[in-house]
């Protein structure tokens with residue numbers, strides 16, 4: 001996803017992808033993008049598997065200005081010294097802690113504070129959704145407090161044969177769940193508490209909010225505040241979009257790559 005997105009930017013050039021696997025995921029990227037190996041061991045196994053490896057992570061770092069690291073949790077933090085030594089700028093994913101980069105990012109909320117920085121962290125999908133929706137209400141001076149319940153998916157679709165929960169719902173044992181404090185790393189002024197649980201599904205998350213507003217406001221005022229923000233899309237049950245699965249089908253029908261929904265869907 002990230003490589004495809006970079007390749008579409010007119011002001012960016014994709015140097016390549018570094019990974020450690022030899023499976024279908026990297027095979028589908030081979031031939032489209034130059035491949036690099038993140039470790040010496042991986043370089044051997046990738047070459048043995050017939051993958052066209054262009055070099056090591058250090059070779060990639062030598063040609064790149066910016067690294068977007070989308071590896072599993074803690075890998076980026078471990079690789080940080082290699083990135084710093086190469087003098088590249090860094091964009092990490094939300095699996096790393098805020099402290100790793102000292103800056104957490106949601107484009108529409110705090111773009112300015114990322115300018116000139118060497119590192120930032122793009123927060124998770126759940127946190128991004130919170131910041132977009134509550135940030136829009138805050139920008140309209142409507143939001144006093146938010147208390148939210150997050151029903152998360154159990155696992156990624158591509159990993160669902162490996163495990164994941166079935167026929168149950170698993171609450172997080174801690175309140176607040178980590179998404180609330182995470183959203184406050186982007187919008188420190190938010191008064192919010194989140195509770196989260198994992199459902200037995202693999203696609204999309206579902207949030208429920210109880211909001212206290214700063215003043216009495218009409219339904220139209222609230223909708224207008226959400227409409228003014230980018231990347232919030234309204235969906236309607238009257239259109240047959242009655243559950244999470246139908247939003248996925250809609251994205252597929254609209255021809256969105258991988259059926260992705262880039263917006264937060266809000267039931268109007």
Ligand SMILES: NC(=O)c1ccc[n+]([C@@H]2O[C@H](COP(=O)([O-])OP(=O)(O)OC[C@H]3O[C@@H](n4cnc5c(N)ncnc54)[C@H](O)[C@@H]3O)[C@@H](O)[C@H]2O)c1
Pocket residue numbers: 018019020021025038070071072073074075093094095096123124125156
């Ligand atoms: N998938 C999501 O919806 C989602 C949402 C929010 C945050 N995140 C975060 O984004 C990150 C990536 O998520 P994902 O689901 O794509 O993970 P993933 O497990 O599919 O891994 C992403 C890629 O990193 C590669 N990789 C693994 N170890 C590596 C290493 N040592 N060096 C280089 N490459 C390595 C994998 O082979 C894979 O191609 C995670 O940290 C996750 O917490 C993911």
